[in-house]
Amino acid sequence: MSRSDAQSARASLDWSDGQLQYLPQWVDARMAEQWLRELLVRTPWAQPQLTLYGRTVAVPRQVAWYGDVDARYCYSGHTHVPLPWTPLLSEIRRRLEEQVGQPLNGVLLNLYRDGQDAMGWHSDDEAALGPDPMVVSLSLGAARRLDFRRKGGSRIEHSIRLEHGSLLVMSGSTQHHWQHQIARTRKVTAPRLNLTFRLIRNESET
Template identity: 65%
Template sequence: MDLFDTPTVQLPDAELEFLPHWLDAACADRWLAQLQAETPWEQPQVFLHGKHYPVPRLLAWYGDAQASYRYSGLIHQPLPWTALLAEIRAAVEQVAGQRLNGVLLNYYRDGNDSMGWHSDDEAVLGRDPLIASLNLGGTRRFDLRRKGQTRIEHSLELGHGALLVMRGATQHYWQHQVAKTGKSVAPRLNLTFRLIRIQP
């Protein structure tokens, strides 16, 4: 893990730390193969404009026992941590500098799978949520735009073994997406770690 390759992405009202070579290729390959094989993938449906639509990717939610997560009208009950995910979480926590109690796995099978514009700003994530995003597999473009704007302000190429940490006020002022692409791209697995603020 490369802890010294830490270029900071300069955006106003945002705090982004991008480590494009956080994992060496052998470790990234091992993690990707094992997660592809052992994850019980789901493809839930969302209800929009009177119709049900399948989410355009596969996903799974893991976390501490009380760390259920609701977004886009879906409630995800956590699967228990596997040995590998616990290992990855511990490594990511070292970079994040805080505890993380849940991870959303998104599997993009090809260029048709995507994630629309959004901010990770649900109340259960707290005032200034930290989101640590680990990319395994194919490279996909990660776009950022100001809330209320339509123009893409900045893009990053998230490659195999890259880690992106978003902190501070980022989710208050910025949205991000992984758009569909007509290019031939390898399957991509993205793990986004976060801290769910569990209510007493």
């Protein structure tokens, strides 16, 4: 499947070693704008620091982790203790659980303030997410391009433009075989908020 195919208005992508579903208008524009405004103002944003090759650097975006009390999330060397669910995030979670037919007990909010904020190549394959994790990603604000490459590869094989109010569900073996990124761009000057809902499993389940 070409990158242009992946950018179609509604896409169900089955790459034999990964499954994605993209819903471009999962929430209407008016409500998406309300959600975006409230979350931008009321979220206690943080900017964690990482140590890379002996240097300490701040991640190029702002983040917040919400979830059930036992949904601690460890990634990039940090353990994120969940903030309690807000009424709005609880409502979004309820709608998403109905959409995907699976419980979701945590959400990572990533704020890309403009095109210079980014997310490097990675897979959501932490042990706490289980063997075939489902990642349910809601985009609000400026559209950004999500790229995919095979693990161990260097060539971008697929891209999806994540529009305001859109939903992307990554499931099956996607995280085993693929990495994804949000690259920097000079073309975007407005903020984008990404909410990635997950099911964090306790130690007895992993």
